[in-house]
Amino acid sequence: MSEEPLTLVQVIRRLKVKLIEILSADADFVLQHADARSLLSPHGYQLVKSCRVPSEKVTELLDQIIQRGPTAAQGLLELLKDQALQETFPLLASVQELQANSVSPEVENNVSKRRKGAPESQDPPKKICSNGCALVKEKQLMMVAQAIGRSWREIGRLALGVPSVKLEQIEEDHSQHSERVFHMLRYWRHSQREEATAARLHSLLSQKNFDLAPENIAFLLETDEEHV
Known part of the structure; x- marks a missing residue:
């Protein structure tokens, strides 16, 4: 009798010790x-941020x-496969479970339902999409860049997860402020790929006090037709 595949949470638990060892090199x-x-x-x-010891x-x-x-x-497993993480933590490439895992949360939920004896849904779950679900466009990135002030480095590090080394490189390569911010946003869009939606960018820029007026980025939640 073949074993059932590991659930996503079980994969994380199995890799926990190894991930702590690898990722503690740069926990922030x-x-x-x-x-x-x-x-x-x-x-x-806030709980994670308050920890002082990397491990x-x-x-x-x-x-x-x-x-x-x-x-x-699933989000963590996808993050660990991201190029930025792979480059920062080369040892991740040797963790075979990361490459082998391809189970989606929906599949795992269905497996859990079957184990509990719950009836399976006949129809696939519908994906609800908001106005800003489309991938963010370069024109929108330029408009955001013009709205971001001197706190652009803080926004890059804390909201967008852009490495400090990359921010320094952008600052050296571009002399104008708006160009620096624009290329920072383009880097974020490239790293996030299909998750780089206008709505997601709006959410990231709105979650902390970055001295960024809400009305200056409200256009990210408007319909695509308004920015064609």
Whole structure:
């Protein structure tokens, strides 16, 4: 009799010790990337951030994600495959479970239902899409860049998860403020790929006090037709 595949949360638990060892090399970098993808609740973010020892910070981060369930677990596994994380933590490439895992949260939820004897849904879950669900456009990035002031580096590090090294490179390559901010936003869009939606960018820029007026980024939630 073949074994059932591991659930997403079980994969994280199995890799926990190994991930703590690898990610403790730069725990803050991982935390900001996880926060940029909304893998943690606001309270969970503060709990992780308050940890002073890198290994404890990674341990708390993993525990928070495990508690949030399969969706957060899937988000972490996708984050660990991201190019920025792979480049920062080369040892992640040797973790075979990361490459082998391809289970989606929906599949895991269905498996859990079958184990509990719950009836399976006949129709696939519908995906609700808001006005800003489309990928953010370069024109919108330019408009956001013009709205961001001197706190652009803080926004890049804390809200968008852009590495400090990348911010320094952008600052050296571009002399004009708006160009620096624009290329920072383009880097974020490239790193997030299909998750780089206008609504997500609006959410990230709105979650902390970055001295960014809400009305200056409200256009990110408008319909695509208004910015064609």
